[in-house]
Amino acid sequence: MNAPAGLRPVDLLTVSAITTVTPAVRRVTLTAPGDVVAAAGPTLTLLVPRIGDRAPDWPQVARDGRIVWPQGSHGVSMRRYTAQRQDPTAGELDIDFVLHGDGPAAAWATAARPGDVLGVASAAPLGDAPAGWLLLVGDETALPAIGRILGAADPGTGGLVLAEVAGPEEEQPLPAPTGVEVRWLHRSGTEPGLSTLLVDAVAALERPAGEDVFAWVAAESATVRAVRADLRGRWGLRRTQHHAIGYWRRGRAMSPADGDAD
Ligand SMILES: Cc1cc2nc3c(=O)[nH]c(=O)nc-3n(C[C@H](O)[C@H](O)[C@H](O)COP(=O)(O)OP(=O)(O)OC[C@H]3O[C@@H](n4cnc5c(N)ncnc54)[C@H](O)[C@@H]3O)c2cc1C
Numbered sequence: 598m599n600a601p602a603g604l605r606p607v608d609l610l611t612v613s614a615i616t617t618v619t620p621a622v623r624r625v626t627l628t629a630p631g632d633v634v635a636a637a638g639p640t641l642t643l644l645v646p647r648i649g650d651r652a653p654d655w656p657q658v659a660r661d662g663r664i665v666w667p668q669g670s671h672g673v674s675m676r677r678y679t680a681q682r683q684d685p686t687a688g689e690l691d692i693d694f695v696l697h698g699d700g701p702a703a704a705w706a707t708a709a710r711p712g713d714v715l716g717v718a719s720a721a722p723l724g725d726a727p728a729g730w731l732l733l734v735g736d737e738t739a740l741p742a743i744g745r746i747l748g749a750a751d752p753g754t755g756g757l758v759l760a761e762v763a764g765p766e767e768e769q770p771l772p773a774p775t776g777v778e779v780r781w782l783h784r785s786g787t788e789p790g791l792s793t794l795l796v797d798a799v800a801a802l803e804r805p806a807g808e809d810v811f812a813w814v815a816a817e818s819a820t821v822r823a824v825r826a827d828l829r830g831r832w833g834l835r836r837t838q839h840h841a842i843g844y845w846r847r848g849r850a851m852s853p854a855d856g857d858a859d
Pocket of ligand 1: 640676677678679680692693694695696697699700701702703704737738739741742789790843844845846847848849850851852
């Protein structure tokens with residue numbers, strides 16, 4: 598069927614490879630034309646086909662970028678992810694999916710095979726800003742973004758990464774400049790979203806001297822709210838000096854409107 602006037606098909610990405618990063622993280626390499634890859638990140642709203650449903654009925658995109666859904670059941674869920682690597686020349690991007698068990702995106706990533714297809718609804722920036730001293734706080738879902746922020750940082754940048762993961766087997770190499778310390782915090786059996794490791798670690802930090810400071814925080818929503826309150830209150834960070842965003846909500850599926858930074 599032809600697209601109605603003013604609507605175009607969504608961009609589709611095809612799985613070309615799968616890599617096990619850690620026991621809980623699966624890297625899916627996706628291919629598309631270079632211009633699609635260039636526009637698809639660093640954070641993407643993915644259109645994820647629901648496993649077990651019939652073939653997805655993809656939405657379309659209006660001229661103003663709005664997603665226009667087909668009538669009735671379409672078999673597609675929207676979830677937000679990060680392009681861990683984005684290479685328009687090769688026409689490739691990598692997404693690291695945390696296999697947390699439940700949910701259409703985790704289920705799709707667990708079952709993904711070369712040739713499978715995902716859609717992209719929109720893309721957005723990571724929300725970071727360059728600074729002489731960076732505080733990066735996050736759990737497994739934030740590691741692709743933290744890696745990109747560190748990879749783009751000036752080599753003279755100082756700072757601290759607080760990364761919460763299940764255990765040592767979930768640690769990943771991060772491209773940190775020499776002045777940035779990476780501190781891994783292990784949940785050691787505590788369920789994701791229930792640990793206070795990140796909140797406690799931030800509460801134990803003194804704000805570095807000077808104004809050239811930026812904090813970036815992404816993890817379970819309640820954790821992010823607590824860390825953000827501490828950084829705004831005790832550290833006195835202005836809105837331009839931090840970006841804090843709930844990447845997932847314990848006990849609740851993400852809706853497309855979730856995950857907006859404050
Ligand atoms: C801007 C942005 C970038 C993101 N980038 C990434 C990324 O690169 N990699 C990545 O893995 N995630 C990333 N996330 C988080 C991801 O979107 C959520 O984890 C999302 O809920 C996964 O969708 P789902 O369909 O698997 O589960 P949902 O249907 O949303 O949720 C189903 C159930 O799973 C639980 N759940 C969801 N996520 C987790 C988790 N991580 N651990 C434990 N329980 C969970 C929920 O509480 C709910 O009970 C990002 C989120 C945002 C907002």
